[in-house]
Amino acid sequence: MPSAVDAVQLRGIGKRFPGVIANQDVDVTIRSGTVHALIGENGAGKSTLMKILYGVQRPDDGTITIEGKGVVLKSPTEAIEAGVGMVFQHFMLADNLTVLENMVLGAEKLHGIGDGARTEIRRISDRFGFDLDPDVLVEKLGVAARQRLEIAKVLYRGARIIILDEPTAVLVPQEVEALFVNLRELTAAGNSVLFISHKLDEVLDIADDITVMRRGTTVGTADPRTATKHELAELMVGSELPSPETAESTVTETVELSLQDITLTDEFGRDLLSGLSLNIRRGEVLGIAGVEGNGQSELVETIMGMRIPTSGRIMLGDQDVTHWHTRQLREAGIGYVPEDRHRHGLLLEAPLWENRILGHQTKAPSVKGPWINRKGARQDTERIVRDYDVRAPGIDTPVRALSGGNQQKLIVGREMSGDPVLLIASHPTRGVDVGAQAAIWGHIKHARRAGLAVLLVSADLDELIGLSDTIQVILRGRFVGTFDPAQVTPQDLGAAMTGGEAA
Amino acid sequence: MSRLDVRSIGMSLLAPAIAILLSIVVTTIVIAAVGSSPGDFWSTMFEVPKPRLRVDIVNQTAMIYIAAVAAAIGFRMGLFNIGLEGQYTLASFAAASFAGAAYLSGWANVFAAIIVAMAVGAIWAGIAGVLRTTRGVSEVISTIMLNSIAITLVGYFLNNYGVKEGNSVHTKNIEPGTSVGGFAPFEDRDGEIWTLAIIAVLVGVGFWVLLNKTRFGFDLRASGQSESAALASGINPKRMILISMMLSGGVAGLIWMPAFFGGARNYGTSFQVGLGFLGIAVALLGRNRPVGMLFGALLFAFLSVKSNDLTFGTDVSPSIVQITQGVAVLAVVVTYEVVRRWRTRLEQRAVSRELAPTTEATA
Ligand SMILES: Nc1ncnc2c1ncn2[C@@H]1O[C@H](COP(=O)(O)OP(=O)(O)OP(=O)(O)O)[C@@H](O)[C@H]1O
Numbered sequence: 126m127p128s129a130v131d132a133v134q135l136r137g138i139g140k141r142f143p144g145v146i147a148n149q150d151v152d153v154t155i156r157s158g159t160v161h162a163l164i165g166e167n168g169a170g171k172s173t174l175m176k177i178l179y180g181v182q183r184p185d186d187g188t189i190t191i192e193g194k195g196v197v198l199k200s201p202t203e204a205i206e207a208g209v210g211m212v213f214q215h216f217m218l219a220d221n222l223t224v225l226e227n228m229v230l231g232a233e234k235l236h237g238i239g240d241g242a243r244t245e246i247r248r249i250s251d252r253f254g255f256d257l258d259p260d261v262l263v264e265k266l267g268v269a270a271r272q273r274l275e276i277a278k279v280l281y282r283g284a285r286i287i288i289l290d291e292p293t294a295v296l297v298p299q300e301v302e303a304l305f306v307n308l309r310e311l312t313a314a315g316n317s318v319l320f321i322s323h324k325l326d327e328v329l330d331i332a333d334d335i336t337v338m339r340r341g342t343t344v345g346t347a348d349p350r351t352a353t354k355h356e357l358a359e360l361m362v363g364s365e366l367p368s369p370e371t372a373e374s375t376v377t378e379t380v381e382l383s384l385q386d387i388t389l390t391d392e393f394g395r396d397l398l399s400g401l402s403l404n405i406r407r408g409e410v411l412g413i414a415g416v417e418g419n420g421q422s423e424l425v426e427t428i429m430g431m432r433i434p435t436s437g438r439i440m441l442g443d444q445d446v447t448h449w450h451t452r453q454l455r456e457a458g459i460g461y462v463p464e465d466r467h468r469h470g471l472l473l474e475a476p477l478w479e480n481r482i483l484g485h486q487t488k489a490p491s492v493k494g495p496w497i498n499r500k501g502a503r504q505d506t507e508r509i510v511r512d513y514d515v516r517a518p519g520i521d522t523p524v525r526a527l528s529g530g531n532q533q534k535l536i537v538g539r540e541m542s543g544d545p546v547l548l549i550a551s552h553p554t555r556g557v558d559v560g561a562q563a564a565i566w567g568h569i570k571h572a573r574r575a576g577l578a579v580l581l582v583s584a585d586l587d588e589l590i591g592l593s594d595t596i597q598v599i600l601r602g603r604f605v606g607t608f609d610p611a612q613v614t615p616q617d618l619g620a621a622m623t624g625g626e627a628a
Numbered sequence: 629m630s631r632l633d634v635r636s637i638g639m640s641l642l643a644p645a646i647a648i649l650l651s652i653v654v655t656t657i658v659i660a661a662v663g664s665s666p667g668d669f670w671s672t673m674f675e676v677p678k679p680r681l682r683v684d685i686v687n688q689t690a691m692i693y694i695a696a697v698a699a700a701i702g703f704r705m706g707l708f709n710i711g712l713e714g715q716y717t718l719a720s721f722a723a724a725s726f727a728g729a730a731y732l733s734g735w736a737n738v739f740a741a742i743i744v745a746m747a748v749g750a751i752w753a754g755i756a757g758v759l760r761t762t763r764g765v766s767e768v769i770s771t772i773m774l775n776s777i778a779i780t781l782v783g784y785f786l787n788n789y790g791v792k793e794g795n796s797v798h799t800k801n802i803e804p805g806t807s808v809g810g811f812a813p814f815e816d817r818d819g820e821i822w823t824l825a826i827i828a829v830l831v832g833v834g835f836w837v838l839l840n841k842t843r844f845g846f847d848l849r850a851s852g853q854s855e856s857a858a859l860a861s862g863i864n865p866k867r868m869i870l871i872s873m874m875l876s877g878g879v880a881g882l883i884w885m886p887a888f889f890g891g892a893r894n895y896g897t898s899f900q901v902g903l904g905f906l907g908i909a910v911a912l913l914g915r916n917r918p919v920g921m922l923f924g925a926l927l928f929a930f931l932s933v934k935s936n937d938l939t940f941g942t943d944v945s946p947s948i949v950q951i952t953q954g955v956a957v958l959a960v961v962v963t964y965e966v967v968r969r970w971r972t973r974l975e976q977r978a979v980s981r982e983l984a985p986t987t988e989a990t991a
C-alpha cells in the first residue's frame with residue numbers, strides 16, 4: 126500500500142573512483158511499499174549506488190532523502206538507524222552458528238539473545254513466510270534459506286527499506302518464485318525493496334518500478350506493465366541486443382572426459398557424491414542442473430583435482446587422471462571457471478595482468494621457463510580486456526576495483542585462453558549483464574565448434590537449455606535424470622531438480 | 629618520472645616517517661619519566677658516528693638485512709617464522725665447526741661452510757614445515773620450541789666438544805687462510821667492513837628477483853594473498869609451505885656468516901644473539917619490501933650501534949633504544965593502515981576535481 130511519502134529519494138548522486146566515474150547525476154525515487162528494480166550493464170554503477178544508500182561509501186555529490194527526511198549516512202549502522210538494510214551478494218553468515226545466533230549477532234540490544242529474540246524471529250518468519258527455525262545450524266541451510274535468513278536479519282534490525290544486490294543469481298526458478306512471494310508479503314506490509322538483477326524476465330515479473338542505469342547515470346525509467354525485455358535491454362546498452370544464434374550440434378565421437386562410478390565421502394562417512402558416471406565428448410556441452418548444494422561444487426572440485434575421489438576413475442582423453450594435481454590437470458588443457466570468483470578465481474589485491482597469470486603459471490604467454498613473462502602476460506591481458514569487453518581503467522588496476530560482472534568476464538576470458546580441450550565452468554555468466562552473457566555464450570559455442578568439451582554447471586535454466594547438448598540433473602550427489610535440451614521445458618527440469626515426478 | 633610517481637613515493641615514505649617520529653616521541657617521554665635528560669640522549673644519538681662506529685653500522689646492517697629477508701620470505705607466504713633465532717644459531721654453530729675442522733682450505737672451505745649453514749638452517753626450519761603440513765601444528769608454536777631446542781643443543785655440543793680457553797668455550801678457530809677479512813675504509817684501528825657483507829646484497833637482489841620475476845615467486849605471493857585461490861590455480865599448498873619455510877631457514881643460516889669469516893673466526897662468546905628477532909621487526913618495518921627493509925636495517929643498526937655511546941655521554945641505559953625500535957615497528961603497522969585509507973580518500977578527491985567539469989561519464 127504505497128503511501129504519500131516516498132521511501133527513498135536519491136538526487137544528483139555522484140561518486141568517482143580513480144580513473145572512473147561510478148555514479149553521476151543519479152536520480153532514483155523509490156515509492157513506499159513497492160519493489161523497485163535497478164538494472165544496467167556491468168559496471169553501470171548499480172552496486173556503488175547501493176553501497177552509498179547503505180552508508181558503505183560516501184557520495185561525492187548529491188542528497189539522500191529517506192521517508193521525507195534528508196540524511197547523511199556515514200556508516201551501515203547509521204543506514205540501519207535510518208531504516209535501510211542491505212543483503213550483499215556474498216552472504217555474511219557464520220556457518221557454525223544457529224539461525225538465532227546469526228540473527229542476534231551484533232544486535233543483542235534489540236531483543237536480547239534468549240526467548241525475546243526467539244519470539245521475534247518466529248514473528249518475522251511467520252509474518253513473511255520465511256520458514257526459519259531459530260535453532261538450526263546455518264551450515265544445514267541451503268542457499269535459498271540462507272538468503273531468507275539474510276533478509277530476516279535485516280528486518281530484525283528494523284529496516285523498512287531493503288536492498289538486495291543480485292539476490293536471484295544463485296537461485297533456481299522455484300526458489301526465485303518463492304522469494305518473490307516473500308517480497309510481495311514484505312511490500313504488502315509497507316516495506317520497500319530495492320532490487321538489482323540482470324535477469325530481465327524476473328525484473329518484469331516482480332518490479333513495480335524500474336530504473337535503468339548506463340555508464341554511471343540513470344538514463345530512464347520503465348513501466349513493468351508495458352515494457353518488454355527488448356526495450357529494457359535497449360535502454361541498458363543503448364543499442365539493440367545481439368540475438369543468440371542457433372547452432373547445430375558439433376558433438377564428435379571422441380570422449381574427452383569420462384567419470385566412472387565416482388564416489389566422494391566426507392570425513393564422517395557421508396556420501397557427497399555417489400556413483401557418478403558421465404562422458405563428455407569433444408565438441409559437446411554437458412549441462413548439470415540442480416539446486417545449489419546438491420554436489421555440484423564437489424563434482425567440479427573432484428574433477429579439478431582439489432578433492433580426491435574415494436572410489437571411481439577419472440579419464441582425460443585416454444589418461445587416468447584420478448590422482449592428478451590441479452596443476453597437472455590445468456597443464457593438460459583444462460580451463461576452470463570457479464563458482465566463487467572471489468575465493469577461487471582471483472587475487473583481489475593484484476592487478477588485472479597478474480590475475481591473467483593465476484592458474485596459468487606454467488603456460489605461455491604468462492611464463493617463459495621458470496620466469497614470469499611480464500610482457501606476454503600484459504599483452505594477453507589487453508587481448509582479454511578487448512575480446513571480452515572487460516571494463517577497467519587499465520590492466521594495472523587491482524581487480525578489487527572492478528564491478529562483479531567485469532571480474533567474471535576477466536575470469537572467463539582467462540580460462541578460454543590457450544585453447545583448452547576441456548572447460549569446467551560453474552555459473553560462467555553469473556552476475557554478467559545480458560549483452561556480455563550473449564558474448565560469453567558466443568565464445569563458448571565458437572570454441573565448441575573447434576572441439577572444446579564443456580562441463581557446464583548453472584542455476585540459469587535458459588543458459589543450460591540454450592548451451593547444452595545433454596543435461597544431467599543432480600540431486601543429493603546422484604544423477605537423477607538425463608534430458609535432451611531440445612525437448613525439455615524449464616518446468617520439467619525444475620521438477621527433477623527438487624526430486625519431483627518428471628524424472 | 630611523472631609528478632604522480634614522485635608523489636606516490638613521497639606518500640609511501642609518509643607512514644615510516646610518522647612511525648619514526650612517534651617512536652622518538654615515546655622514547656623521549658619514557659626517558660623523561662625515569663628522570664633522565666632526553667636532550668642528552670638525543671644529542672648523543674644523533675651525533676655523527678665516529679669512523680669505528682660507521683664501520684660497525686655497515687656490518688650490522690648487513691646481518692640484520694639478511695635476517696629481515698629471511699623473515700620476509702615467510703611473511704610474503706603468510707607464514708610467521710619466529711624460529712630465525714634458533715635456525716641461525718644452529719646453522720652458525722654447524723658452519724663454524726665445519727670450517728674449523730679444516731676439511732678444505734681457502735675459499736673452498738668458506739663456500740662449503742656457507743652451504744652447511746644454509747642446509748642446517750633449512751633443515752631446522754623444515755622441521756616446522758613438516759609439522760605444519762603433516763600434523764597441522766602452527767609454525768609459530770613449533771618454531772618457538774625449536775628455538776629453545778637449538779640453543780640447548782648448541783650449548784651441549786659446545787660444552788662437550790668445544791675448545792676450552794680460560795672459562796669460555798668455542799669451536800676450533802678457522803685457519804688464517806680461510807678467514808676472509810674485509811677492507812678498512814678508514815684507518816686500520818677503526819676496523820673493517822666484512823667482505824661477506826656482500827651476502828646481504830646478493831640476498832636482497834635475489835629476494836627481489838625471486839618474488840617479482842619468477843614463477844615460484846608468483847606462487848609464493850599468490851599463496852600469501854589467497855590460499856583458496858592459490859589452491860584452485862594449481863599451487864600445492866603443502867609443498868609451498870615446506871619450500872618457503874626451508875628457504876626462509878636457509879637464508880637465516882647466512883645471517884652470522886659475514887661476522888664469522890670477517891672477524892669472529894670461531895663460534896663462542898663472540899656469537900651475536902638476537903639478530904633473528906631484529907630481522908622480524910625490520911621485515912615488519914620495511915613491509916617485506918627489499919628497499920624498505922634496507923632502510924629499516926640501517927635504522928636499527930644505527931640505533932643499536934650508537935646506543936653504545938650512551939654509556940659514556942649520558943645516564944640513560946643503552947637498552948632504551950629497544951623501546952625506540954619496538955615502538956617504531958608497532959607504529960609502522962598502524963600508520964600504514966591509516967595512511968593507506970587517507971591516501972585513497974585523497975586520490976578520490978583528486979580524481980573528482982579532475983573529472984568534475986567533464987560531463988562524459990566513463991564506466
Ligand atoms: N573501490 C573501487 N575503486 C575503484 N573503482 C571502483 C570501485 N568500486 C567500483 N569501481 C568502479 O565503479 C564502476 C561501477 O561499479 P559497480 O560495482 O557499481 O558496477 P555494477 O553496476 O554493480 O556492475 P555489475 O553488474 O558488474 O555488478 C566500475 O567501473 C568499477 O570499476
Ligand SMILES: [Mg+2]
Pocket residue numbers: 171172173528529530
Ligand atoms: Mg554489482
